Amino acid sequence: MKIWKKRILSAALSLSMLFPTLGCRSSKNGSPQATVCELDDGTLAVTEVYDGFKTNIIAYSNDEVRDYLEVKHPTFEQTKQVIENKSNIPKDLKKLLLQFCENFEREEPKADLCVFYYNLQDIKFEFLKDEEMNELNISANGKVTNAYFDVISRTIYLSENFDLNSEFDRNVLFHEMVHTIDSASIELNDKTVYRINYLCVFENDKIKGVGIALYEGASELANFMYSGKDHVSVEWHGFVDRSINAYYEYVDVFDLFLECSKSDVGDFRENGPLELIDDMTDEGIHNPIELMKSLDDDLFGMPTNCKRQQIYMSVFEDMSERWANEGNDEKAIHDLAENCIDDRFIGNQIGNGDENIEMFYGDCQRIIKSMVYDMIDGTNPIEDQIDYEIDVQAYISDENLFIYETTSGDIKFCYKIVLNNGLTLYYDNDIKKFVDDEVMVCGDGLAVLVEKGIVTYEMKEGYKEVRVSMEKWQKHFHDSFQKTYK
Numbered sequence: 176m177k178i179w180k181k182r183i184l185s186a187a188l189s190l191s192m193l194f195p196t197l198g199c200r201s202s203k204n205g206s207p208q209a210t211v212c213e214l215d216d217g218t219l220a221v222t223e224v225y226d227g228f229k230t231n232i233i234a235y236s237n238d239e240v241r242d243y244l245e246v247k248h249p250t251f252e253q254t255k256q257v258i259e260n261k262s263n264i265p266k267d268l269k270k271l272l273l274q275f276c277e278n279f280e281r282e283e284p285k286a287d288l289c290v291f292y293y294n295l296q297d298i299k300f301e302f303l304k305d306e307e308m309n310e311l312n313i314s315a316n317g318k319v320t321n322a323y324f325d326v327i328s329r330t331i332y333l334s335e336n337f338d339l340n341s342e343f344d345r346n347v348l349f350h351e352m353v354h355t356i357d358s359a360s361i362e363l364n365d366k367t368v369y370r371i372n373y374l375c376v377f378e379n380d381k382i383k384g385v386g387i388a389l390y391e392g393a394s395e396l397a398n399f400m401y402s403g404k405d406h407v408s409v410e411w412h413g414f415v416d417r418s419i420n421a422y423y424e425y426v427d428v429f430d431l432f433l434e435c436s437k438s439d440v441g442d443f444r445e446n447g448p449l450e451l452i453d454d455m456t457d458e459g460i461h462n463p464i465e466l467m468k469s470l471d472d473d474l475f476g477m478p479t480n481c482k483r484q485q486i487y488m489s490v491f492e493d494m495s496e497r498w499a500n501e502g503n504d505e506k507a508i509h510d511l512a513e514n515c516i517d518d519r520f521i522g523n524q525i526g527n528g529d530e531n532i533e534m535f536y537g538d539c540q541r542i543i544k545s546m547v548y549d550m551i552d553g554t555n556p557i558e559d560q561i562d563y564e565i566d567v568q569a570y571i572s573d574e575n576l577f578i579y580e581t582t583s584g585d586i587k588f589c590y591k592i593v594l595n596n597g598l599t600l601y602y603d604n605d606i607k608k609f610v611d612d613e614v615m616v617c618g619d620g621l622a623v624l625v626e627k628g629i630v631t632y633e634m635k636e637g638y639k640e641v642r643v644s645m646e647k648w649q650k651h652f653h654d655s656f657q658k659t660y661k
Contacts, residue, residue: 207224207225208225209223209224209377210222210223210224211377214452214464215456216462216464218376219376219377220235220375220376220377221376221377221382222235224382229365230366230367231366231367231368231369232366232369233369233371234369234370235370235372235374235447235448236446237287237289237445237446238446239447240289240361240368240370243368244290244293244361246293247289248288248289249291250288251279251280251284251288254291255273255276257292257296258273261295263299264300265300267339268300271339275349278400278402279356279401282401286441290355290357290358290359290370291355293359293361294358297329298329299330300331300332301330301332301333302332302333302335303332303334303335305335308332308334321344322334322348322350323351324358326354326358326359326369327360329355329360331351346398350395350398353394353397353398354394357372357444357445358371358372371390372393372443372444372447373386373448374386374448374449374464385467386464386467386471388425388467388470389429389432389448389467389470392425392427392428392429392430393429395422395426396430396440396520397444399426399520400440423521423536425470426521427483427521427536428483428486430520431487431515432455432463432466434515435455435463436458437458438454451463452464459493459496459497460490460494462489466486466490470482484542484546485606487516488550491512491551494511495550495551498511505551509551512547512548513544516543516547521536521540524536525537525540537583541614542608545608546608565592565594567590570591570602571590573621574621574622575590575591575620576589576590576591576620577589577590577591577601577619577621578618578620578621578630578641578643579601579617579618580615580616580648582615586643588621589604589610590604591620616652627647627651628647629647629648630644
């Protein structure tokens with residue numbers, strides 16, 4: 176791993192909820208201090224924090240944390256024996272955990288198990304009532320479905336409705352088990368060591384997490400591998416609960432990062448985000464940390480395909496430059512880009528019959544390809560039909576807001592543009608591209624949909640909040656277009 180220059184900074188630290196044992200505290204023992212390493216782009220990655228009471232070490236790789244562990248190179252047999260010997264795990268659950276270990280060993284027989292073994296020695300499981308799980312969801316930024324790994328107490332919390340026979344519930348449990356492989360909190364006499372797989376960065380006298388969405392994507396990609404199947408379906412939970420499907424997006428972007436860095440899931444889990452960033456930079460990707468931050472904006476906001484589209488465009492701009500420098504012509508670069516997009520996680524799932532993938536990401540996949548092709552060779556089927564400049568900003572207003580359903584069943588919005596010659600175009604301001612109206616099954620203007628009670632609309636903290644009643648939407652457009660709904 177590359178060694179970056181280290182510095183010690185004194186500041187009033189605010190660590191939010193990254194580490195519950197740390198905080199902004201005053202103490203007679205001394206002022207809080209952060210030891211940071213300055214990365215090539217100027218990012219200050221925190222490696223150690225003295226919080227006024229004790230030292231907290233931030234370890235980004237297994238090698239950094241190994242010296243603090245009693246068993247440094249455990250085997251799969253030793254790891255499975257720990258599970259076998261635990262009397263506090265129900266028999267059926269223990270059987271599932273052993274299956275997880277078998278799957279893990281099958282996929283990565285030479286995996287580094289030091290963190291996994293440490294967590295399993297004192298792993299606990301607690302089943303919570305719905306209201307308790309809801310409270311836990313709030314403490315975890317509302318991103319928990321029905322399971323959560325608390326790294327401090329080495330406890331996996333599960334819903335009291337957890338069903339061992341449910342493929343979805345097993346998938347959720349396995350995801351949390353993946354977290355136990357590369358995340359740990361090790362309490363020592365004079366210090367605490369935190370093993371994490373995202374960055375703690377120092378900005379404006381505060382410490383915040385960067386790359387958390389990517390870390391979740393890495394965990395879910397490993398989870399798919401260990402499931403023993405080519406694909407694990409995410410259940411459909413209705414229009415307003417699409418956030419669980421955002422993990423598909425995080426998996427896909429992480430898979431793209433692996434391609435850029437020429438590494439694999441095991442490399443990332445064992446060597447951490449600093450090496451991933453270093454490898455991506457070496458391969459010609461100019462802004463990996465900014466891309467990670469962009470995906471985090473999605474994690475802590477409203478999930479949207481637009482983030483993945485933007486990340487793909489940024490990555491392929493750099494990759495196209497690299498491919499050109501390697502002597503590839505335009506056609507070869509076009510083919511390399513197409514193959515790379517198709518070979519990522521979502522590309523490999525398109526067409527396998529999963530309605531969630533088709534509904535949320537099939538259309539987005541086509542848009543990404545169109546955007547990348549446009550960047551590489553200037554082909555854009557809509558813009559090629561227009562032989563003069565259009566001032567699209569003049570049409571961007573609420574009265575031109577058009578809400579539509581795509582052929583893959585997704586609800587999106589754009590701005591409707593009617594030119595003087597009668598030509599009608601639809602412009603997506605988020606991705607700065609025109610939308611091919613062939614992907615639209617049905618739709619109408621915002622004012623019409625609000626008037627009919629199908630859509631509610633308001634400005635909220637600087638952004639438009641549009642809510643769709645799917646029942647009314649389906650009835651309205653079934654009546655108008657004879658559209659068949661499942």
